[in-house]
Amino acid sequence: MDALSPEISHFSGAQSYPVFFGGGYRECWSEDYRLSIVYENRRCVEAEPAEDRWRAAGGDRGLVELLNSPDCPRLTDEYFQAAASVYAAARDCVRRGLPLSRLYEIFRSPANALTAPELMRLLMDDCGFSMADAYQTTARCCGNLRSAGLDVERVWLLQPRTAHVVSLLRGLCSSTLALEHDGRFAEFRSPACAVRTGELVTLSFRILGGRVTRAWALVRGDDFSHEYPMERVGNMYTLTFAAPLVPAALWYQFRIETPDSAQWLCPDESGYRGRLSGREGEGFRLTVYKKDFDTPEWFRRSVMYQIFPDRFGFSDDATAERGIEYHLSLGQTPELHKSLAEPPRYQPRPFEAAYSPDDFYGGTFRGIEEKLPYLKGLGVSCIYLNPIVEARSNHRYDSADYMRPDPILGSTEDFVRLCEKAAALGMRLVLDGVYSHTGADSVYFNRWGSYPGKGACQGAESAFYPWYDFRRFPDEYRCWWGFQDLPEVDEENPAWQDFVISGENSVVKTWLRRGASGWRLDVADELPDDVLTKIRDSAKAEKPDALILGEVWEDAVIKESYGGRRNYALGYSLDSVMNYPLRSALLDFAHRRIDAFELRDFLVGQQMNYPKPMYYALMNLLGSHDVDRIRSALATEVVIRGLSREAQLKLRFSEADLNRALELERLCTVVQFSVPGVPSIYYGDEQGMCGVCDPFNRLPFVEGERELHDFYAALAAARNSSPALSAGEAVFSAASTDVLLILRYITKGRDAFGHHAENGAWLAVINRGEAAEFDVDCSAAGHSRVHVSIGAGKAELMKLY
Incomplete structure (x- = not known):
């Protein structure tokens, strides 16, 4: 329900609307057969709102006295109420920025038989609608089109043209379908x-x-x-x-x-x-x-924080330096930046044909551990780490040894300690599982012989040889999106499945035993459905409340890849997915590519189409390592993702651009923390970090805008303190094309899953436009009407009870 039906009332303020009585009219036809109506000798009164009805406030004195008299004839009063409601709704529609063809967004008529013919008259005569369009719009707004029981002759005395439309509507209702x-x-x-x-x-x-x-x-x-x-x-x-x-x-x-x-x-x-x-x-x-599908409750109630491990927490214990020496001993070419202020490398070095992302800033497990109090203060309860296992690159999506953490980050003991310290503060860790491919420079493939054992490139006698698909040994093989540094594995190979998924000491199980609470599965599209199900089953067998979250960029319910519909959201495999569509919708709203009603429709669509257990577990992100940072995305209309790295570096944001982006970031963040699902903060976004795409969106963490940090922390505190924001029902509506409303609530001591929970209600108001003032009906949450006054470009999350 939206707007006047019944969430939002008319925009506040003293307003009056003209209502015309009597007189006559002439039909005038243009040369192109367009009809216009010319009215003559009508009497007029001004209608103004008074509690739950309209009162005559000026104009024709005799009519004013009659309409405000207790002896006013019923039909006269009904026409006055209908006409005033229709005029007010039409003006309100325009004020809210909507075309009158979308009047149904804000107007559902009261039970007054004259409303439908008066609305249809206004749409045809005053707004230029065709009869067919006016009929369908009237049907959407009014429901009751048949005007049963109306005496046309008596209506004629009040408004002749409306009386004619009564007869017209009766004929249309008999012959023209409206559903x-x-x-x-x-x-x-x-x-x-x-x-x-x-x-x-x-x-x-x-x-x-x-x-x-x-x-x-x-x-x-x-x-x-x-x-x-x-x-x-x-x-x-x-x-x-x-x-x-x-x-x-x-x-x-x-x-x-x-x-x-x-x-x-x-x-x-x-x-x-x-x-x-x-x-x-x-x-x-x-x-x-699936009827038995459920998702981890702890995750549904979480605030998530994504960390790119090399760029967040730094320790002064020479761990990173020792790790760099280890990689050098393998014949690799890592470089450790001398300062966090140095820019990342993005061009090939003289000895390289192409850019190799193996410049490091030296983030470590102990560095992250030292920042746990910071994360706790921010309100974080779930930490998602990009890959941590040994790898040649700084992003570590080219796994070299699944069982060993990268020595630049630290040891297995360091990781276990990190999990323990986080748990003591009420935080869990989720790891990145990269299973569709390995690194070419790995224990398993060993393309350059860096590792002492026999990898697939050392011949068919290697235990890992069956994992890969060689077209011509050893130089031609199937690889991820053509990147030869990322050879694809055969996920249906029994030995691979035993090693990674199902074996007693598999990769999936081992890291859960070491303290992780779940997996984010990289490029889930590249993993067959049956393999995803096996990963889920293995993880849940090891740790029943383990999270399985997939990297899916589209609507996970109807996603198709490799010629088939995927079953990600049907209860077979994934608990959650990365909600990139939400990010796209919020950017579209912020950049005025869609309005608040369209954003509402998007939110309602996700609410209706995702299984409830997954819907409340969606990873609602504004930024990640794969997209431009939210501040940069909001500072320009340019689609950054399509630009070369050189072109990205040439982008310049003025102070005004960045200030406006900050304002918009606040709007988007209020939505992110107000909708069902798990809000995910990409490290540094809460500090106002900028950055276009890889590698510029992966700069070392720096503390910057304290006020913005406190804004994020306040939203997280609200969510963590109130079950209504994490597990309550949700109603989405729009007060205008610029104002989105989100109502979250728990009533009768039961949350959206039927679990016992504390009652509560919150109203989020997100306004990208000019200052606005209006009333919101919050009766769905067991609360009365709320008067809202919101400043230009502001967003608020208000606790109702």
Whole structure:
């Protein structure tokens, strides 16, 4: 529900609206057959709001006295109330920045039979709508189009043109189809979210106008197709069916048979509201997931912090220097920066054909350990570390030895100690699992013979040879995205699976035993579904509340790769994914590529389509090691990701650009901490660090903007102190094209999962535009109407109780 129906009332302030009575009108046709109406000799009064109705406040004195009299005829008062409501809603729509074709966003009429004809009259006569468009918009806003019981002759005395439209509407309602379906609400879809296998689902639509003789619901997926006949109950067509027993991403739509045609009720651009079409469309989405699927509760309640290990915490114990010496002893070419202020290397050295990312700043486990109090003060409860195992590069996505931490970071004992120290402060660690490929310079592949044992490149007698796919030994082999430094493995190879996943001392299990609480799986697209399931099963067998989080850049429910639909979000494999679509939507909103209503639709879509256990566990990020930092992304309209490194370095941000980006970052961060899911802070974003893409988004951590840090800490403290923000219900709406609203709440002592929880309610107001003042109906949270006054470009997270 949005705006006046019922979350948001009219924007506050003394306002009055004209209401016209009587007189006459003439129809004038242009040469291109456009109709315009010329009104004559009308009487006018000004209507102004008074509690829950309108009162006459000026204009024609006789009418004012009549309308404010207790003896005012009922039909006269109904016309006055209807006309005032329609004028107010139309002006409010424009004030909020919406076209009148989207009036339904903010206006749902009261139970007044004159509202529909008066609205249709206004849309046609005053706003230039065609009759067909005015009819469908009126249907969306009013529901009751038939004006049953109205005496047209009596209406004629009040407003002749409206009386004519009453007759017009009656004719249209008999002949022209108008239907309503809104998947957000139980009267049209129950449950209004993803469902478990075998769960009963009820789908319905309402007849607003026209005649329906028969109707069917078409429910389809990749391996599922059923057509269900629907039953008429009053002005609704409805059906109840059992969701399939096999998890699936499904789509549904309604096929409508009328006396003279067949039509389809499909989703409009929102994805959940219906629109009529003369042909079959894509359908509304319906996700069916495994009935026993659950995700770690500790993670759903977390605030996450992502650390690029080489660039965050630094210790003065020569650990990094010893690690550099080790890599040099292997014949590798690492370099340790002399100062954290030195820029990262991004160009090849004289002896290199291409840039090699093996310049290090010397971050260590002990350095991270020393910064645990800082993270605790920030409100962090989950630390995600980019790869930590031995590797040639500074990013360590080219694994050299899965079982050994990179000596630049420290020892296994250092890692265990880090986990223990973090646990003592209420924090858990999640590691990066890079399993679709290894490094070419590794124990397993050993392309240059750096390691003493026999790798795959030493011949078929190597135990690791079957892991890889050589096209021509030893120089041609399958590698990740053509990078020869990253040879791909055969994930279906039993020996590889035993070593990495299922063996008693597998990689997956060993690091969990050492203290990790879960895995982020790099390039999950490159791992087959059955392998992802095996990783999940192995991790959960070792540690039942282990987290399995996948790197997925798109909508994980309907993601396709390598010619097939992936089952990431159906309960088979992943607990969570990196919510890059949220980041993209927030950047689009901040840069005014979408408005608040469209952002609301995006948020509602994720809420409806993701299984609840995953939805509340989504990794909601604004930055990561793979994208430009949020401050830089907000400081320019340029799409940084597509630029060369040289072009990125030439970007210059003015002080005004950075100040505006700071303002926008606050808006985005309030959304990030207010929506269901786990807010994830990329190290240094809370300090205002800038940086375009790799390697400039991976600079050493520096403390900078204390005020911004405190802003992040306050949001984290609110989330950590109130179950309503981590496990409560969520309602998304928009007060205007610039103002997004998020209501989070727990009532009756139960959270969104039915668990016992403390009652509470929060309202997030995110305003990218000018200062605004309005009222918000928070009755869904068991709270009264809240008056909001929000400054230009500001965001607030307000505790209601």
